[in-house]
Amino acid sequence: MSIPRWVRRVTCAAVVFPILVSMWNPSPAGAADQDQKVQKARRTLITIATLDQMTSLPGELGPLPAVPIPMTNLQTPAKVELGKELFFDPRLSGNDHWACSTCHNPSFGYTDNLPRSLGFGDEKELGRHSPTIINVAYNSAQFWDGRAATMEEQAMGPIVAAREMNSDPQVMIKKISGIPAYTEQFKQVFGEEPTLKNIGMAIAAFERTVVTGESAFDRYIKGDKQALNDQQKRGLILFVSRAACTQCHKGANFTDSSFQNLGLPQSGPLKEDLGRYNVTKDPNDKGAFKVPSLRNIEMTAPYMHTGAFKTLEEVVEFYNQGGGSGPNKTPKLLPLNLTDGEKKDLVAFLKGLTGPLPQVMLPQLPPRS
Numbered sequence: 001m002s003i004p005r006w007v008r009r010v011t012c013a014a015v016v017f018p019i020l021v022s023m024w025n026p027s028p029a030g031a032a033d034q035d036q037k038v039q040k041a042r043r044t045l046i047t048i049a050t051l052d053q054m055t056s057l058p059g060e061l062g063p064l065p066a067v068p069i070p071m072t073n074l075q076t077p078a079k080v081e082l083g084k085e086l087f088f089d090p091r092l093s094g095n096d097h098w099a100c101s102t103c104h105n106p107s108f109g110y111t112d113n114l115p116r117s118l119g120f121g122d123e124k125e126l127g128r129h130s131p132t133i134i135n136v137a138y139n140s141a142q143f144w145d146g147r148a149a150t151m152e153e154q155a156m157g158p159i160v161a162a163r164e165m166n167s168d169p170q171v172m173i174k175k176i177s178g179i180p181a182y183t184e185q186f187k188q189v190f191g192e193e194p195t196l197k198n199i200g201m202a203i204a205a206f207e208r209t210v211v212t213g214e215s216a217f218d219r220y221i222k223g224d225k226q227a228l229n230d231q232q233k234r235g236l237i238l239f240v241s242r243a244a245c246t247q248c249h250k251g252a253n254f255t256d257s258s259f260q261n262l263g264l265p266q267s268g269p270l271k272e273d274l275g276r277y278n279v280t281k282d283p284n285d286k287g288a289f290k291v292p293s294l295r296n297i298e299m300t301a302p303y304m305h306t307g308a309f310k311t312l313e314e315v316v317e318f319y320n321q322g323g324g325s326g327p328n329k330t331p332k333l334l335p336l337n338l339t340d341g342e343k344k345d346l347v348a349f350l351k352g353l354t355g356p357l358p359q360v361m362l363p364q365l366p367p368r369s
């Protein structure tokens with residue numbers, strides 16, 4: 001006796017459908033909890049009066065802790081001074097024209113104010129925007145895709161990168177070793193001749209001093225309730241509630257150190273930039289980039305790894321529309337329906353994150369002989 005076709009169909013569906021449902025599990029339990037928390041945060045109504053009463057802020061926003069210093073590269077004034085000289089010294093490059101400070105210029109918030117930096121020699125546009133080195137001491141990974149784990153490792157990268165400073169390491173080390181004042185300093189600081197490794201260590205030590213001092217926001221959370229004005233307080237409220245910026249920009253340095261795909265359109269010379277995927281080869285990381293700090297953000301325009309947004313207003317408008325689009329875009333960005341006034345509030349708050357930077361006097365570079 002044969003089973004009627006409709007019975008077979010229904011039985012088949014009854015078996016296959018639950019299997020499909022069990023495979024279709026877009027968010028593991030933790031992520032679902034997180035979503036509910038975020039949904040709740042988006043709906044939470046906070047007034048300026050209640051904000052002023054809060055002793056701790058959502059998203060663990062707060063003052064920066066002391067700069068973490070690795071045991072393998074302790075800070076000394078002489079090392080920091082040497083690192084500063086090297087940071088500003090174009091002789092680290094293949095043609096004596098490119099210094100770290102060319103693209104990370106203190107006058108422009110340690111960036112170059114260009115959408116994308118101009119590379120070595122022929123000044124061709126690089127594929128990505130030059131990020132600031134302000135507060136990189138707090139990063140858990142360096143570069144937009146996090147491919148360097150430490151600042152020491154990072155600093156060696158651009159020196160030898162053909163499109164950045166294009167040095168042959170041996171030639172460069174010979175050049176630096178030929179400068180008597182430098183050999184003297186390296187001997188004093190490291191007890192040895194200059195090497196690519198100790199050059200990276202000295203530069204990293206200098207970078208660890210380029211950190212932001214107290215901003216209006218910091219003074220506010222430490223108890224000076226007048227440090228932010230009402231517009232900035234409204235912006236802060238949006239930041240932690242309806243706009244849910246703290247999903248990613250959280251903690252003392254306004255980043256959770258994750259990598260996210262905001263659906264930004266590609267701009268510049270690259271056709272496609274797979275970002276974090278290049279490091280992890282995880283398809284979920286395609287087009288994901290590091291969540292940057294927002295401290296001193298008003299000093300470091302233009303914005304994003306593409307350098308595509310000229311102003312903070314443009315960035316806020318991008319988020320207001322729910323970010324960009326694309327196959328791998330994060331579900332965390334939703335249209336915000338902010339009024340013009342609310343957009344201004346958010347920008348005003350972001351400007352309240354600017355703290356003083358240590359005064360950096362341009363170093364006198366040691367002469368060749």
Ligand code: HEC
Pocket residue numbers: 087098099100101102103104117118119120126128129130131132133136139141142143144145151154155156158159163164165203
């Ligand atoms: C030609 C321009 C250029 C020069 C010269 C240059 N950089 Fe960069 N720097 C960039 C760009 C562009 C990036 C981002 C690259 C990426 O993410 O793939 C970057 C990234 C960085 C980062 C990572 C910051 C972060 O938040 O992830 C640090 C730190 C840094 N550079 C320090 C240096 C140091 C130290 C030197 C000198 C040894 C240097 N740079 C020379 C353009 C430059």
Ligand code: HEC
Pocket residue numbers: 239243244245246247248249259260261262264288289290291292293294297300302303304305306312315316319330332333346
């Ligand atoms: C899903 C995580 C996420 C959320 C939510 C988020 N951001 Fe971002 N933000 C990022 C990432 C990732 C970047 C860098 C993206 C890139 O360049 O590809 C970024 C970049 C920025 C920048 C530019 C930083 C720079 O140095 O170029 C600003 C400003 C900014 N975000 C502000 C905000 C504000 C304001 C909100 C809330 C309306 C917000 N972000 C919400 C992840 C997020």
